[in-house]
Amino acid sequence: MLDAEALRLVPEISIDYAVMERASKRAVVPAAFDWSDIGSWNALADLVDADEVGNRRIGNAIFVGAARNYVQSSKRVIAAVGVSDLMIIDTDDALLVAHREQSQSVKQVVDALKRDRHHSTELHTTVYRPWGSYTVLEDADDCKVKRLVVKPGHVLSLQKHHRRSEHWTVVSGTAFVRVGDREFDLEQNQSCYIPIDTLHRLENRTDRDLALIEVQCGDYFGEDDIVRLEDRYGRV
Numbered sequence: 001m002l003d004a005e006a007l008r009l010v011p012e013i014s015i016d017y018a019v020m021e022r023a024s025k026r027a028v029v030p031a032a033f034d035w036s037d038i039g040s041w042n043a044l045a046d047l048v049d050a051d052e053v054g055n056r057r058i059g060n061a062i063f064v065g066a067a068r069n070y071v072q073s074s075k076r077v078i079a080a081v082g083v084s085d086l087m088i089i090d091t092d093d094a095l096l097v098a099h100r101e102q103s104q105s106v107k108q109v110v111d112a113l114k115r116d117r118h119h120s121t122e123l124h125t126t127v128y129r130p131w132g133s134y135t136v137l138e139d140a141d142d143c144k145v146k147r148l149v150v151k152p153g154h155v156l157s158l159q160k161h162h163r164r165s166e167h168w169t170v171v172s173g174t175a176f177v178r179v180g181d182r183e184f185d186l187e188q189n190q191s192c193y194i195p196i197d198t199l200h201r202l203e204n205r206t207d208r209d210l211a212l213i214e215v216q217c218g219d220y221f222g223e224d225d226i227v228r229l230e231d232r233y234g235r236v
Contacts, residue, residue: 041087041096041103045070055080059090070100092125092135123223130233131156132209144221148202150175150210155203157231164218164225166194168202173210176203186212199229 011018020026036043048056048070055063059073066080073090080088087103089096096106113121126135131154138145144164150156150173158178168177169191177186178201179194186192194200196218204210228236 041070041089041098041106042100045087045100061088068100093120130154134214137213139221142217144216146214146216147171148210148212148214150202150204150212152204152207152209155232156201157226157228157233157235158199158201159226159228160197160199161218161225162197162227163220164216165196166200167215167217168192168194168212169215170210170212173204173208173212174206175210175212176205177201178203201230 036046038044038047045056048058050056051063053063053066054068055061055066056070057063057072059071059075060077061071061073062077062079063069063071064079064081066082067084069080069083069086069088071078071080071088071090073088074092076090078088078090080086085100087096087098087100096109098106110121126133132148132150134149135147136144137147168175168186170186170188172188174188175186177184177192178199179192180198180200184192202212230236
């Protein structure tokens with residue numbers, strides 16, 4: 001596994017400049033196939049079949065009086081009406097609408113978000129952890145709702161929170177839970193409550209994924225309100 005801190009220090013440049021042009025021993029082999037490094041949304045769009053007026057789509061899209069557009073949607077239906085030469089990319093994290101000739105300018109958007117320290121440059125709707133992943137379903141002022149998936153044999157850290165309580169409801173699998181001094185199994189469609197400042201831990205002792213819904217209630221839901229006492233992955 002690559003060291004996360006070392007990877008963070010690697011410059012954001014292509015492998016051509018970083019490795020190939022600096023290598024003292026290298027070889028080039030001819031190959032008889034088409035190649036694209038898919039370095040832009042236009043390059044990705046070119047991989048999708050077009051309709052009779054040049055519209056391309058991945059996911060749910062409707063075109064009315066529109067031409068030469070590329071639409072990619074992960075969930076919602078996107079309707080393009082009377083427009084042309086647009087790139088419309090809809091994900092859980094963000095929506096991009098750009099002219100096809102400006103697709104490379106997306107890098108400037110990312111740079112602006114980094115300057116503003118926007119949370120989307122650090123955390124996405126689905127966040128992957130050593131133990132599995134979580135997906136944020138709702139993030140409001142008075143609550144935060146996540147779907148957690150814990151891989152077989154993995155365990156979250158023993159932790160507590162100063163500013164939020166939590167409710168866990170298992171939707172599939174079996175959870176082994178610690179809340180305070182109590183330890184117990186939580187089966188599908190069962191739930192438990194973790195009060196503020198209460199030690200708790202979640203573990204998957206089975207051979208299949210564990211999925212549960214976590215509802216956080218309080219006045220602050222940042223990841224820095226996690227106080228870890230024990231952690232298998234060295235985050236204490």
